[in-house]
Amino acid sequence: MNVLLVYAHPEPTSLNGALKDFSVNRLQRAGHTVRVSDLYAMKWKATLDAFDDTDHVPGTAFHPSLGSKHAFENGTQSEDIAAEQEKLKWADAVILQFPLWWFSMPAILKGWVERIYAYGFAYGVGEHSDQRWGDRYGEGSLAGKRAMLVVTTGGWEPHYGERGINGPIDDILFPINHGVLFYPGFDVLPPFVVYRTSKMDEARFAQTSEALGRRLDELWSTRPIPYRRQNGGDYSIPECTLRDDILPEQTGLSVHVAK
Numbered sequence: 001m002n003v004l005l006v007y008a009h010p011e012p013t014s015l016n017g018a019l020k021d022f023s024v025n026r027l028q029r030a031g032h033t034v035r036v037s038d039l040y041a042m043k044w045k046a047t048l049d050a051f052d053d054t055d056h057v058p059g060t061a062f063h064p065s066l067g068s069k070h071a072f073e074n075g076t077q078s079e080d081i082a083a084e085q086e087k088l089k090w091a092d093a094v095i096l097q098f099p100l101w102w103f104s105m106p107a108i109l110k111g112w113v114e115r116i117y118a119y120g121f122a123y124g125v126g127e128h129s130d131q132r133w134g135d136r137y138g139e140g141s142l143a144g145k146r147a148m149l150v151v152t153t154g155g156w157e158p159h160y161g162e163r164g165i166n167g168p169i170d171d172i173l174f175p176i177n178h179g180v181l182f183y184p185g186f187d188v189l190p191p192f193v194v195y196r197t198s199k200m201d202e203a204r205f206a207q208t209s210e211a212l213g214r215r216l217d218e219l220w221s222t223r224p225i226p227y228r229r230q231n232g233g234d235y236s237i238p239e240c241t242l243r244d245d246i247l248p249e250q251t252g253l254s255v256h257v258a259k
């Protein structure tokens with residue numbers, strides 16, 4: 001299988017760097033082909049702007065969505081964007097690995113998503129009408145592929161528990177798991193989270209990497225998070241609201257997971 005590991009940490013000797021090296025080794029030893037997009041090492045340009053469409057005429061207005069659509073349709077995207085899209089098409093599974101920074105991914109990784117998730121590639125796919133609201137949330141260009149987050153946090157596990165002050169980790173990662181990964185079609189696996197990183201030592205690193213190794217060994221057999229598919233009958237279209245008869249008393253992010 002082909003695995004793309006997208007990695008966002010500025011320091012190779014960091015905990016994240018060690019976990020990334022461990023993952024690459026483990027996957028290769030299991031016979032997989034691994035490619036790494038090491039965003040800091042690549043000096044990835046994080047800002048989406050007019051330079052992303054080589055066809056853009058300086059001095060004319062730049063529209064982020066329509067510029068992206070034009071460039072994707074006409075093959076005028078900047079080379080770095082097209083190269084990352086090719087890696088996504090090549091991959092059977094994609095791992096996004098990053099330290100949690102201000103309750104989300106580091107800006108460089110957000111910029112990777114913003115720039116390579118072009119209009120026509122990751123969004124704006126399929127028929128949009130009163131009967132159908134596009135191929136998304138379970139369908140789309142990346143359907144059939146698996147994705148998983150590997151995340152490290154300074155906060156303790158209970159800080160991210162159901163009643164923890166930071167909010168439940170599944171809620172914090174929902175915009176990435178559901179919004180960034182499930183939206184264009186990935187089957188999203190439960191995240192691998194390493195909490196309280198300041199308390200890492202050699203013994204804990206050995207346990208942590210072994211646990212990560214098991215998750216990598218089970219990349220193809222782990223049951224994805226059962227997010228509801230937009231076009232699977234659970235939502236009213238075109239409102240895209242959960243049907244009134246499903247969990248009628250409940251609201252919030254968890255209603256989009258079929259328990």
Ligand code: FAD
Nearest residue numbers: 014015016018099100101102103152153154155200201205
């Ligand atoms: P490192 O700092 O490199 O290492 C952590 C520990 O692991 C160190 O003690 C190191 O000695 C040890 N270690 C490293 N490699 C090994 C190895 N191979 N074997 C054994 N031990 C090793 N945290 C939150 O919970 N929520 C937030 O919103 C949040 N926001 C942040 C925002 C910013 C801008 C920053 C800088 C940090 C934030 N943090 C937050 C904390 C952040 O998530 C952690 O600092 C990060 O996850 C630690 O990962 P690292 O790879 O940088 O670890």
